[in-house]
Amino acid sequence: MGNKSFFIDLNTNPLLHNINRSPIPRETLDEELSRMRKESKKLATTLTSLSEKYNSLQTHILELQQKYSIHEEDNSKLILSRKRKAEEEYCVNNSYINIEEASPKRPREITTNISTVCVKTSPSDQTSVVKDGYNWRKYGQKVTRDNPSPRAYFKCSFAPTCPVKKKVQRSVKDTSILVATYEGEHNHPQPSQAEITVPSVNTTDPTFLNKFMEDINTNSLQQQYLVEQMASSLSKNPSFAATVATAISGLLF
DNA sequence: CGGCTTTGACCCGCGC
DNA sequence: GCGCGGGTCAAAGCCG
Numbered sequence: 001m002g003n004k005s006f007f008i009d010l011n012t013n014p015l016l017h018n019i020n021r022s023p024i025p026r027e028t029l030d031e032e033l034s035r036m037r038k039e040s041k042k043l044a045t046t047l048t049s050l051s052e053k054y055n056s057l058q059t060h061i062l063e064l065q066q067k068y069s070i071h072e073e074d075n076s077k078l079i080l081s082r083k084r085k086a087e088e089e090y091c092v093n094n095s096y097i098n099i100e101e102a103s104p105k106r107p108r109e110i111t112t113n114i115s116t117v118c119v120k121t122s123p124s125d126q127t128s129v130v131k132d133g134y135n136w137r138k139y140g141q142k143v144t145r146d147n148p149s150p151r152a153y154f155k156c157s158f159a160p161t162c163p164v165k166k167k168v169q170r171s172v173k174d175t176s177i178l179v180a181t182y183e184g185e186h187n188h189p190q191p192s193q194a195e196i197t198v199p200s201v202n203t204t205d206p207t208f209l210n211k212f213m214e215d216i217n218t219n220s221l222q223q224q225y226l227v228e229q230m231a232s233s234l235s236k237n238p239s240f241a242a243t244v245a246t247a248i249s250g251l252l253f
Numbered sequence: 254c255g256g257c258t259t260t261g262a263c264c265c266g267c268g269c
Numbered sequence: 270g271c272g273c274g275g276g277t278c279a280a281a282g283c284c285g
Contacts, residue, residue, distance in 0.1 A: 138258055140277060153276070157256095167276095 118171070119178045134186065136166055147172050158188050 117132075135157035143150045149170035156162040164184040171177040 137256085139279095141259070142275065142277095145274065151275085 115182045117180045117182070119180065120176060132180075134164075144169070149175060156186060158186075162187050 136154035137157050138152055138154050140153040141150050142153070147169055149172075151167055151169040154166040154168065156164040156166075162184075164182065164186050166183070167181040169179055171179055
Protein backbone atom coordinates (compact mmCIF):
# COMPACT_ATOMS: atom_id res chain seq x y z
CA MET A 1 0.00 0.00 0.00
CA GLY A 2 1.72 3.17 -1.16
CA ASN A 3 -0.08 6.47 -1.15
CA LYS A 4 -3.36 5.94 0.75
CA SER A 5 -4.83 9.37 0.13
CA PHE A 6 -7.19 9.60 -2.82
CA PHE A 7 -9.76 11.98 -4.19
CA ILE A 8 -13.50 11.27 -4.17
CA ASP A 9 -15.57 13.31 -6.57
CA LEU A 10 -18.89 11.43 -6.03
CA ASN A 11 -19.05 11.00 -9.78
CA THR A 12 -20.00 14.62 -10.22
CA ASN A 13 -17.61 14.85 -13.16
CA PRO A 14 -17.29 11.48 -14.91
CA LEU A 15 -14.81 12.92 -17.40
CA LEU A 16 -12.16 12.92 -14.69
CA HIS A 17 -12.17 9.10 -14.68
CA ASN A 18 -11.34 9.06 -18.34
CA ILE A 19 -8.45 11.40 -17.82
CA ASN A 20 -6.96 9.64 -14.83
CA ARG A 21 -7.03 5.97 -15.72
CA SER A 22 -4.63 4.67 -13.04
CA PRO A 23 -6.11 1.37 -11.78
CA ILE A 24 -7.68 1.40 -8.31
CA PRO A 25 -7.54 -1.84 -6.27
CA ARG A 26 -10.89 -3.62 -5.85
CA GLU A 27 -10.49 -3.66 -2.02
CA THR A 28 -10.16 0.10 -1.99
CA LEU A 29 -13.24 0.48 -4.14
CA ASP A 30 -15.25 -1.90 -1.94
CA GLU A 31 -14.09 -0.08 1.15
CA GLU A 32 -15.03 3.23 -0.38
CA LEU A 33 -18.40 1.90 -1.53
CA SER A 34 -19.13 0.67 1.96
CA ARG A 35 -18.14 4.00 3.44
CA MET A 36 -20.33 5.85 0.97
CA ARG A 37 -23.27 3.62 1.85
CA LYS A 38 -22.78 4.47 5.50
CA GLU A 39 -22.60 8.16 4.69
CA SER A 40 -25.70 7.84 2.53
CA LYS A 41 -27.51 6.18 5.42
CA LYS A 42 -26.37 8.95 7.74
CA LEU A 43 -27.60 11.54 5.26
CA ALA A 44 -30.96 9.80 4.97
CA THR A 45 -31.28 9.76 8.76
CA THR A 46 -30.42 13.46 8.96
CA LEU A 47 -32.97 14.30 6.29
CA THR A 48 -35.63 12.18 8.03
CA SER A 49 -34.90 13.96 11.29
CA LEU A 50 -35.03 17.34 9.55
CA SER A 51 -38.29 16.39 7.90
CA GLU A 52 -39.77 15.30 11.23
CA LYS A 53 -38.73 18.54 12.85
CA TYR A 54 -40.27 20.47 9.99
CA ASN A 55 -43.53 18.54 10.29
CA SER A 56 -43.70 19.14 14.03
CA LEU A 57 -42.97 22.83 13.47
CA GLN A 58 -45.71 23.06 10.88
CA THR A 59 -48.16 21.31 13.21
CA HIS A 60 -47.24 23.77 15.92
CA ILE A 61 -47.81 26.72 13.55
CA LEU A 62 -51.20 25.34 12.54
CA GLU A 63 -52.18 24.96 16.20
CA LEU A 64 -51.16 28.53 16.90
CA GLN A 65 -53.07 29.78 13.87
CA GLN A 66 -56.20 27.97 15.03
CA LYS A 67 -55.79 29.35 18.55
CA TYR A 68 -55.40 32.87 17.19
CA SER A 69 -58.40 32.68 14.88
CA ILE A 70 -60.61 31.33 17.69
CA HIS A 71 -59.40 34.10 19.97
CA GLU A 72 -60.03 36.73 17.32
CA GLU A 73 -63.57 35.48 16.87
CA ASP A 74 -64.24 35.67 20.61
CA ASN A 75 -62.80 39.14 20.80
CA SER A 76 -64.91 40.36 17.94
CA LYS A 77 -68.03 39.09 19.63
CA LEU A 78 -67.16 40.66 22.95
CA ILE A 79 -65.45 43.98 22.86
CA LEU A 80 -63.56 44.87 19.72
CA SER A 81 -64.90 47.40 17.33
CA ARG A 82 -65.04 46.35 13.68
CA LYS A 83 -62.10 48.54 12.82
CA ARG A 84 -59.78 47.12 15.42
CA LYS A 85 -60.81 43.57 14.60
CA ALA A 86 -59.86 44.11 10.98
CA GLU A 87 -56.50 45.51 12.00
CA GLU A 88 -55.65 42.58 14.26
CA GLU A 89 -56.64 39.98 11.70
CA TYR A 90 -53.79 41.12 9.51
CA CYS A 91 -51.36 39.31 11.75
CA VAL A 92 -53.20 36.05 12.34
CA ASN A 93 -52.24 33.92 9.40
CA ASN A 94 -48.80 35.15 8.57
CA SER A 95 -45.97 37.18 9.88
CA TYR A 96 -46.23 39.60 6.99
CA ILE A 97 -49.37 40.34 5.03
CA ASN A 98 -50.06 43.18 2.64
CA ILE A 99 -53.47 44.74 2.74
CA GLU A 100 -54.20 46.83 -0.32
CA GLU A 101 -57.26 48.55 1.00
CA ALA A 102 -57.77 50.57 4.13
CA SER A 103 -60.83 50.26 6.34
CA PRO A 104 -63.91 51.45 4.46
CA LYS A 105 -65.09 53.04 7.69
CA ARG A 106 -62.59 55.84 7.28
CA PRO A 107 -63.37 57.67 4.06
CA ARG A 108 -61.65 60.80 5.33
CA GLU A 109 -58.31 59.12 5.13
CA ILE A 110 -57.25 57.70 1.79
CA THR A 111 -54.66 55.15 2.86
CA THR A 112 -53.20 52.49 0.64
CA ASN A 113 -50.72 49.69 1.19
CA ILE A 114 -51.34 48.96 4.82
CA SER A 115 -49.08 46.19 5.95
CA THR A 116 -48.42 44.53 9.27
CA VAL A 117 -45.15 43.04 10.43
CA CYS A 118 -44.73 40.94 13.55
CA VAL A 119 -41.24 41.04 15.01
CA LYS A 120 -40.07 38.79 17.77
CA THR A 121 -37.92 40.63 20.32
CA SER A 122 -36.07 39.44 23.36
CA PRO A 123 -38.32 39.44 26.46
CA SER A 124 -35.97 41.85 28.24
CA ASP A 125 -36.27 44.38 25.42
CA GLN A 126 -39.04 46.77 26.47
CA THR A 127 -38.60 49.32 23.70
CA SER A 128 -41.10 49.72 20.87
CA VAL A 129 -38.46 49.98 18.20
CA VAL A 130 -38.78 47.92 15.05
CA LYS A 131 -35.64 48.45 13.00
CA ASP A 132 -36.57 48.33 9.33
CA GLY A 133 -33.90 50.45 7.76
CA TYR A 134 -35.89 53.69 7.76
CA ASN A 135 -35.68 56.58 10.20
CA TRP A 136 -38.83 57.28 12.22
CA ARG A 137 -39.97 60.15 14.41
CA LYS A 138 -42.27 59.27 17.26
CA TYR A 139 -45.21 61.66 17.47
CA GLY A 140 -47.50 60.00 19.94
CA GLN A 141 -48.20 57.17 22.31
CA LYS A 142 -51.50 55.82 23.52
CA VAL A 143 -52.68 53.04 25.78
CA THR A 144 -55.51 51.27 24.00
CA ARG A 145 -58.38 49.47 25.64
CA ASP A 146 -57.71 45.97 24.41
CA ASN A 147 -53.98 45.97 25.06
CA PRO A 148 -52.15 47.06 28.23
CA SER A 149 -49.02 47.77 26.22
CA PRO A 150 -48.92 51.32 24.86
CA ARG A 151 -49.21 51.86 21.11
CA ALA A 152 -46.51 54.10 19.68
CA TYR A 153 -47.10 56.28 16.61
CA PHE A 154 -44.27 57.05 14.21
CA LYS A 155 -43.90 59.16 11.11
CA CYS A 156 -41.13 58.70 8.59
CA SER A 157 -38.34 61.25 9.24
CA PHE A 158 -38.72 62.37 5.62
CA ALA A 159 -42.20 63.69 6.45
CA PRO A 160 -43.98 65.73 5.14
CA THR A 161 -42.38 64.61 1.88
CA CYS A 162 -42.86 60.96 2.83
CA PRO A 163 -46.40 60.14 3.97
CA VAL A 164 -45.60 56.80 5.62
CA LYS A 165 -46.77 56.20 9.18
CA LYS A 166 -46.07 53.33 11.50
CA LYS A 167 -47.88 52.05 14.59
CA VAL A 168 -46.03 49.75 16.95
CA GLN A 169 -47.64 47.80 19.75
CA ARG A 170 -46.77 44.65 21.64
CA SER A 171 -48.96 41.63 21.09
CA VAL A 172 -51.51 40.91 23.84
CA LYS A 173 -50.76 37.18 23.73
CA ASP A 174 -47.00 37.41 23.61
CA THR A 175 -45.44 40.66 24.82
CA SER A 176 -42.14 39.71 23.23
CA ILE A 177 -43.76 40.14 19.82
CA LEU A 178 -43.91 43.65 18.40
CA VAL A 179 -46.69 44.27 15.89
CA ALA A 180 -45.80 47.10 13.51
CA THR A 181 -48.47 48.44 11.16
CA TYR A 182 -47.25 50.46 8.20
CA GLU A 183 -49.46 52.85 6.28
CA GLY A 184 -48.46 54.11 2.85
CA GLU A 185 -45.35 53.76 0.75
CA HIS A 186 -41.99 55.42 1.10
CA ASN A 187 -41.27 57.83 -1.74
CA HIS A 188 -37.52 57.84 -1.09
CA PRO A 189 -34.73 55.27 -0.92
CA GLN A 190 -33.98 53.38 2.27
CA PRO A 191 -31.41 55.43 4.22
CA SER A 192 -29.66 52.53 5.96
CA GLN A 193 -29.70 48.89 4.90
CA ALA A 194 -27.32 48.08 7.73
CA GLU A 195 -29.91 48.60 10.41
CA ILE A 196 -32.35 46.06 9.13
CA THR A 197 -32.98 43.58 11.92
CA VAL A 198 -34.98 41.08 9.91
CA PRO A 199 -32.97 39.88 6.95
CA SER A 200 -34.43 38.95 3.60
CA VAL A 201 -33.54 35.40 2.65
CA ASN A 202 -33.07 33.98 -0.82
CA THR A 203 -33.49 30.26 -0.20
CA THR A 204 -32.65 29.41 -3.80
CA ASP A 205 -29.15 30.72 -3.24
CA PRO A 206 -26.76 27.74 -2.92
CA THR A 207 -24.67 29.67 -0.38
CA PHE A 208 -27.76 30.24 1.75
CA LEU A 209 -26.93 27.40 4.17
CA ASN A 210 -23.47 28.78 4.86
CA LYS A 211 -24.97 32.18 5.58
CA PHE A 212 -27.58 30.48 7.74
CA MET A 213 -24.91 28.75 9.83
CA GLU A 214 -23.10 32.07 10.32
CA ASP A 215 -26.32 33.75 11.36
CA ILE A 216 -27.09 31.01 13.89
CA ASN A 217 -23.81 31.79 15.59
CA THR A 218 -24.34 35.53 15.66
CA ASN A 219 -27.97 36.37 16.22
CA SER A 220 -30.64 34.38 18.03
CA LEU A 221 -33.50 36.52 16.69
CA GLN A 222 -32.35 36.06 13.17
CA GLN A 223 -32.03 32.36 13.91
CA GLN A 224 -35.70 32.10 14.77
CA TYR A 225 -36.69 34.05 11.69
CA LEU A 226 -34.45 31.98 9.46
CA VAL A 227 -35.83 28.73 10.87
CA GLU A 228 -39.31 30.00 9.98
CA GLN A 229 -38.05 30.89 6.52
CA MET A 230 -36.59 27.42 6.09
CA ALA A 231 -39.77 25.73 7.22
CA SER A 232 -41.74 27.85 4.80
CA SER A 233 -39.30 27.22 1.99
CA LEU A 234 -39.39 23.45 2.48
CA SER A 235 -43.05 23.48 1.60
CA LYS A 236 -43.04 26.25 -1.01
CA ASN A 237 -39.74 25.89 -2.82
CA PRO A 238 -38.97 22.43 -4.31
CA SER A 239 -35.36 23.33 -5.01
CA PHE A 240 -34.78 24.27 -1.39
CA ALA A 241 -34.91 20.64 -0.23
CA ALA A 242 -32.20 19.84 -2.77
CA THR A 243 -30.14 22.79 -1.52
CA VAL A 244 -30.48 21.53 2.07
CA ALA A 245 -29.44 18.01 1.01
CA THR A 246 -26.41 19.36 -0.82
CA ALA A 247 -25.40 21.51 2.12
CA ILE A 248 -25.84 18.68 4.64
CA SER A 249 -23.83 16.28 2.51
CA GLY A 250 -21.16 18.96 2.32
CA LEU A 251 -21.08 19.19 6.11
CA LEU A 252 -20.93 15.40 6.52
CA PHE A 253 -18.03 14.94 4.12
C1' DC B 254 -28.98 74.34 19.29
C1' DG B 255 -31.45 71.18 16.56
C1' DG B 256 -33.72 66.97 16.51
C1' DC B 257 -36.17 63.63 18.99
C1' DT B 258 -39.21 61.87 22.79
C1' DT B 259 -42.77 62.41 26.14
C1' DT B 260 -47.29 63.35 27.44
C1' DG B 261 -51.55 65.79 28.23
C1' DA B 262 -55.00 68.01 25.46
C1' DC B 263 -57.74 68.08 21.65
C1' DC B 264 -60.20 66.32 17.47
C1' DC B 265 -63.27 63.37 15.28
C1' DG B 266 -65.64 59.09 13.94
C1' DC B 267 -68.60 55.64 15.64
C1' DG B 268 -72.02 53.25 18.43
C1' DC B 269 -75.79 53.61 21.44
C1' DG C 270 -76.77 64.21 21.28
C1' DC C 271 -73.48 62.12 24.16
C1' DG C 272 -69.72 59.33 25.60
C1' DC C 273 -65.96 56.45 24.30
C1' DG C 274 -61.75 55.53 22.20
C1' DG C 275 -58.24 55.91 18.57
C1' DG C 276 -55.35 59.20 16.31
C1' DT C 277 -52.88 63.62 16.17
C1' DC C 278 -51.00 67.95 17.86
C1' DA C 279 -47.84 70.68 20.21
C1' DA C 280 -45.40 72.39 24.24
C1' DA C 281 -41.92 71.03 27.34
C1' DG C 282 -38.03 68.41 28.34
C1' DC C 283 -34.02 65.68 27.11
C1' DC C 284 -29.80 64.56 24.78
C1' DG C 285 -25.77 64.55 21.86
